[in-house]
Amino acid sequence: MLSDKEININIGGGGSSKSHSIIQLLLYKFLTEKNKKMLVIRKTLPSIRNTVIIPFYEIMSAFGVRERVKVDKVGMNLFYGSNMIHFNGLDDPEKVKSSNWNYMWFEEATEIDLSDFNTVRLYLRAPSVDNKINQIFISFNPIDEFHWIKNRLIDDPSFSKDVKVIHSTYKDNPFLPEKAKQRYEELIGQDINFYRIYALGEWGKLENLIYRNWEAVDSIPAQVAGGRVLYGLDFGWNDPTVITRSIVKDTDVWHEELLYQPNMTNKDLINYMKANIPKSDWSKPIYADAQYPDKIREIRLEGFNIKAAQKNVGDGIDMLKRFRQYVLKSSSNLIKEFRAYSWRTDKNGNILDEPVDFLNHGMDGIRYALYSQLRGEGVYKVRWV
Structure with missing residues (x-):
């Protein structure tokens, strides 16, 4: 230049x-x-x-x-x-x-x-x-x-x-x-503001944010050690494959991004999981996108406690709004998604009850894990806004 x-x-x-x-x-x-x-x-x-x-x-x-x-x-x-x-x-x-x-x-x-x-x-x-x-x-x-x-x-x-x-x-x-070009072009039918920002590169303003109940933190405090550990997995190819790790303690949850990488085969993913998920955590539940049963089965055969996730988006978001969420500062892609995750708007500016389907892979993984494991327990009474 x-x-x-x-x-x-x-x-x-x-x-x-x-x-x-x-x-x-x-x-x-x-x-x-x-x-x-x-x-x-x-x-x-x-x-x-x-x-x-x-x-x-x-x-x-x-x-x-x-x-x-x-x-x-x-x-x-x-x-x-x-x-x-x-x-x-x-x-x-x-x-x-x-x-x-x-x-x-x-x-x-x-x-x-x-x-x-x-x-x-x-x-x-x-x-x-x-x-x-x-x-x-x-x-x-x-x-x-x-x-x-x-x-x-x-x-x-x-x-x-x-x-x-x-x-x-x-x-x-x-x-x-x-395929990636197509994803940017499809944003015009998703949300005009996202289309302007991420496809056209024009100044916009992210509105109608879904999560405001979160903050970035340096580390997970020692007192969380006894919390419930959950993993989320969102498969991708042109989009990244994402693994998230969440620790739930009372009405707080800490999130960490373990993997955020495109162009991974399932064999690549399994090798990564073996190298980066402690053996002691292989028995912890991993909730993955249910539309890939063959991939889930292959990973399960390698010794991981992986399950098909429940994918009720609205109820899953509502559950996550009931926690105070903390994201490790090292999880840069997760933080970027938390900052951008928004409700869709139609061409008339009306807010719809569904999120923009873009820049949401970590959000999906986190939701898979928490909603699949905790739905129906009815113990989380605090609601953050």
Whole structure:
């Protein structure tokens, strides 16, 4: 990307290759320029581990340079010659402030507050030996038309002279599978606001949110150890296959994302489960999408206590509204879904009693587990709103 602006805003819909393209750009600079320090940042440290570092490794491998790059996993750094890439979250700000930078990338920037952005921007002041300007790259889905990125950076003339806006949609990604393209196009019949945000990459505002009874937390407290452990499994191919782990304690429930990955065969899934679900938990119930009985049977034969889930969507949502829900900050995809999970609206703006069928794979897995296991018990009397 050729740009002479300090701030480069990559705004667009889902599947538009925003993040992939920025990783390619930063790696190109990393491998061809000299004495450059690059900062890659998200709101939380766990989310950057799961959603940014792995794609960097994959693209380095695709470039054939993985073996030439020194990896410091503990410090979350990459080194090549005199260049460094450092990964960090805003929940650990001191490392960000301890150095100056030539390039910064704010991924999923709608998670970040304006005050955090302004503070980190102060450190975009490392010397440049080749007269290339120091730059910031920002990427996100435009989910809130009142967000500071729009109002402060794009629309404010005092900032906009230093800003380049790059707009993209799924149509700009030639490598996106046809099935995935179809999912974005079908959003026009699901919810016009979701269609504008995730298909057209236009500013919108997520309304009619289903869950407001949740918060992101750093860890599961020790006193929850005696809670009921439940797993949810939503099968996918172009859509991700998702495994969730929930621990229920009284009227509280803690959620963790174990797997969120597309293009997995059932054999891949079984191998993943064997490697990542403790043997002591194989007897714990796993509730999976009932429309795949052959997959469920194959997994059960491997020793897992897997069952077909009850799929009453309305009653399942109503049950989950009766809990206070906590989501681990490391579960970045689950958090994204909780923020977006909304009731559908028709073309006249009327709210319908069904959720938008998009960005809901973790939501389905959680609902499968809790509703299938706890329906009919009648012990959860607290209702959160």
